[in-house]
Amino acid sequence: MSISAILTGTGRSVPEKVLTNADLEKIVDTSDEWITTRTGIKERRIAAEHETLSTFASEAGRQALEAAGVAPEDVGLLVLATVTPDMPIPATACKIQEDLGCVNACAFDLAAGCSGFIYAQSVAKQFLLSGRCQHALVIGAELLSKYVDWTDRSTCVIFADGAGAVLLSAGSPPRGVLASAMHSDGSMVDFISMPGGGTLHPPSQKMIDERLHFIKMKGNETFKMAVRSIDEVCREVLDQAGLTPADVDWFIPHQANERIISAVGKRLGMNDDRCYINIDRYGNTSSGSIPIALDEVVREGKIKEGQIVLMAAFGAGLTWAASVARW
Numbered sequence: 001m002s003i004s005a006i007l008t009g010t011g012r013s014v015p016e017k018v019l020t021n022a023d024l025e026k027i028v029d030t031s032d033e034w035i036t037t038r039t040g041i042k043e044r045r046i047a048a049e050h051e052t053l054s055t056f057a058s059e060a061g062r063q064a065l066e067a068a069g070v071a072p073e074d075v076g077l078l079v080l081a082t083v084t085p086d087m088p089i090p091a092t093a094c095k096i097q098e099d100l101g102c103v104n105a106c107a108f109d110l111a112a113g114c115s116g117f118i119y120a121q122s123v124a125k126q127f128l129l130s131g132r133c134q135h136a137l138v139i140g141a142e143l144l145s146k147y148v149d150w151t152d153r154s155t156c157v158i159f160a161d162g163a164g165a166v167l168l169s170a171g172s173p174p175r176g177v178l179a180s181a182m183h184s185d186g187s188m189v190d191f192i193s194m195p196g197g198g199t200l201h202p203p204s205q206k207m208i209d210e211r212l213h214f215i216k217m218k219g220n221e222t223f224k225m226a227v228r229s230i231d232e233v234c235r236e237v238l239d240q241a242g243l244t245p246a247d248v249d250w251f252i253p254h255q256a257n258e259r260i261i262s263a264v265g266k267r268l269g270m271n272d273d274r275c276y277i278n279i280d281r282y283g284n285t286s287s288g289s290i291p292i293a294l295d296e297v298v299r300e301g302k303i304k305e306g307q308i309v310l311m312a313a314f315g316a317g318l319t320w321a322a323s324v325a326r327w
C-alpha cells in the first residue's frame with residue numbers, strides 16, 4: 001500500500017511587539033504611503049531583546065503537535081528551516097528538540113532562505129515515504145529583526161519576525177503532499193546575503209565597522225526573478241500532480257511583497273480570494289511566512305478536507321520551491 005505525507009497539525013508564534021509603518025517613519029527616511037504601495041506591509045512583529053528564535057519556533061512546534069494529537073516522543077524527524085538560528089553552533093533544531101521533548105527525533109537546521117519551509121517540507125516528505133519515520137515536525141522560523149540594518153530603509157521596512165510549524169504524518173492517499181519541487185541558482189548569491197559572520201568574513205571589528213553583519217538585498221533584481229520563478233515552479237508541481245491552477249482551493253505564497261503575490265496570482269489566474277495574503281500584518285518573515293499563513297487559514301476553519309493547497313516560495317541563494325497538497 002502506498003504511503004503519503006499528510007499535514008496533520010499546524011502552529012504559529014509571533015512576537016507581541018508590533019512595529020507600524022508610522023513607527024518606522026521615526027527611524028528611517030520612509031513613509032507609510034511608500035511602504036504600503038510598494039510592499040503591502042502595514043505592520044510587522046519584532047522580537048524583544050531577550051527573545052531568541054527558539055522562543056517562537058518551539059511554541060509553533062508545540063502547537064502543531066497538539067493540533068495533530070501526536071506525542072513528542074513519536075516524532076522521528078525535526079527540521080528547522082531558518083537562516084537566523086539562536087547560535088551558529090549547534091543547530092537550533094536540537095534546542096527545540098529539548099524544549100518539546102522530541103527525544104527520538106533526529107534534528108537539524110536547513111538553510112534555503114525564504115524557500116526554507118518548502119525545502120524542509122520536501123525533505124520530511126521523503127523521510128515519511130521511505131518509511132524512515134511516522135511523524136516529522138517541520139518548522140519555518142526567522143528573527144530577521146536581529147540581522148537587519150536599521151539605517152537601511154530598503155530592507156528594515158520589509159523583514160520581520162515569526163515562526164510557523166507543520167506536523168507531517170505518514171498516511172494513505174489521496175490526502176497528503178501530492179508533488180513538490182525545489183530549485184537553486186548560485187549565480188545570484190549576492191542578490192540577498194549577509195556577508196559577515198561566516199568563514200568569508202569571520203567576526204571581527206573590521207567586519208562590524210564595514211556593516212557586513214547585516215542583510216543586504218538587491219530588491220529590484222530579486223523582484224523580477226521572483227515573479228517568473230514562482231509562476232514556473234507552481235506550474236511544475238501542478239503538472240506533476242495532474243492538476244491545473246483552476247483546481248487550487250488555497251494558494252499560500254511566501255509573503256515577500258504584495259506586488260509579487262498579485263503578479264504571480266495574475267499569471268496563474270488566481271488573483272482572487274483563493275490567494276492568501278497576510279503580509280500587511282507580518283511583513284516578510286522568510287521561512288516563517290508560509291507556515292504562519294497556513295496556520296491562520298487552518299485555525300480559521302477555512303481549509304476543508306480534500307481541498308487542494310498550493311504553497312510556493314522564493315528567496316536567498318537564489319532558491320525557489322513549491323508544493324501542492326490535498327488536505
Ligand code: UT7
Nearest residue numbers: 030031034114153154157219220222223226256257314315
Ligand atoms: O523574501 C525573499 C525574496 N525577497 C524579495 O522577493 C524582495 C523583492 N523585492 C522587493 O520587494 C522590492 O524590490 C522592494 C520592496 C525591496 C523595493 O521596491 P522597488 O519598487 O523595487 O524599489 P527600488 O529598490 O527600485 O527603489 C525605488 C526608490 C529608490 O529611490 P530612487 O533611487 O528612485 O530615488 C529607493 O531609494 O525607492 C527608494 N526606497 C524607499 N523610499 C522610501 C527604497 N526603500 C524605501 C523606503 N522608503 N523604505
